[in-house]
Amino acid sequence: MTPLERYESLVDDFEAFRQACERPLPSVVRVNTIKATVDRATDALDAEGIAHEPTDWHPGVFRLPNDSPGRNWPHAHGWIHGQEEVSNLPARVLDPQPGERVWDTCAAPGSKTTQLAALMDDRGLLVGNDNNLGRLSALRHNAERLGVTNLVVTNQDARNFSLKPLGENAADDRGVDAFDRVLVDAPCSCEGTIRKNPDAFDTWSLDHVHSVAGVQKGILRRAIQATRPGGTVVYSTCTFAPEENEAVLDHVLDEEDCRLVDFETPLDGVPGVTEWQDEAYDPSVEKALRIYPHHNDTGGFFCAKLEVGA
Numbered sequence: 001m002t003p004l005e006r007y008e009s010l011v012d013d014f015e016a017f018r019q020a021c022e023r024p025l026p027s028v029v030r031v032n033t034i035k036a037t038v039d040r041a042t043d044a045l046d047a048e049g050i051a052h053e054p055t056d057w058h059p060g061v062f063r064l065p066n067d068s069p070g071r072n073w074p075h076a077h078g079w080i081h082g083q084e085e086v087s088n089l090p091a092r093v094l095d096p097q098p099g100e101r102v103w104d105t106c107a108a109p110g111s112k113t114t115q116l117a118a119l120m121d122d123r124g125l126l127v128g129n130d131n132n133l134g135r136l137s138a139l140r141h142n143a144e145r146l147g148v149t150n151l152v153v154t155n156q157d158a159r160n161f162s163l164k165p166l167g168e169n170a171a172d173d174r175g176v177d178a179f180d181r182v183l184v185d186a187p188c189s190c191e192g193t194i195r196k197n198p199d200a201f202d203t204w205s206l207d208h209v210h211s212v213a214g215v216q217k218g219i220l221r222r223a224i225q226a227t228r229p230g231g232t233v234v235y236s237t238c239t240f241a242p243e244e245n246e247a248v249l250d251h252v253l254d255e256e257d258c259r260l261v262d263f264e265t266p267l268d269g270v271p272g273v274t275e276w277q278d279e280a281y282d283p284s285v286e287k288a289l290r291i292y293p294h295h296n297d298t299g300g301f302f303c304a305k306l307e308v309g310a
């Protein structure tokens, strides 16, 4: 059985799903509103002769049918950034506001961090953390090109995240003065990236799924602990495995003071699954969103929104 066949009983239209997984992924960019307007970015693409098609859900996110996102002047200027369509979703669901304190737990190479900065109008405090120092250099490079100035970069294991030096008035004993909003775009088995990386399943194993699920639980628990009462945490992965999605949510609902909440989405998808193999999950995991590649001609994705207890 291939990893995809594991999901035959989960997916709404398995044949459409399988065929979509075999097609290459469309090339997509988002306009960086810190440096450009949609009109300025599209004028610049026109001037370069780069065809672009708006997505039907957001004027600042469009497809480049004939080009890759990275090799053109609008990109070099930081007016656009290559970012998969579904990858635009979690920052929008988190909905950070200018002036807030926001933590991106797993930030590198920074597509969502820089999108969070743009949604915050480059104001407030944005902490972009990743445990991989090498990947953080890509984050810094992207932040610089895109003109982000409200970003502090940290290099920690998010499961034990601490801001001790700032912690005199800290809300918890590890020095974190609570964040308003936290994004957990978690490390995962990346099954949903199969259209971009046809080799994505070469290293797939159930052991890896289970071990990365342990890391995801630890990161999401720390994210919830570091968020102020009433604050928001968004959990996302680019994988289909319920062990890394609904099972992680089920675990934190048991262990931490939080609840899943509904959210609006401009992209089609289906609710989270409440049962998988011999496991039954908290019924509220239905509030999460599963996006399969055939739903919107994108990669696969999972997204959930949590409110931290008051």
Ligand SMILES: C[S@@+](CC[C@H](N)C(=O)[O-])C[C@H]1O[C@@H](n2cnc3c(N)ncnc32)[C@H](O)[C@@H]1O
Pocket (backbone or CB within 6 Å): 105, 106, 107, 108, 109, 110, 111, 112, 113, 129, 130, 131, 132, 135, 156, 157, 158, 159, 185, 186, 187, 188, 215, 219
């Ligand atoms: C899905 S990628 C993040 C992509 C990023 N959010 C973006 O949009 O560009 C997951 C990231 O988690 C990082 N990571 C893995 N384990 C971690 C941990 N324990 N603490 C913090 N970051 C971790 C990896 O280095 C990787 O960069």
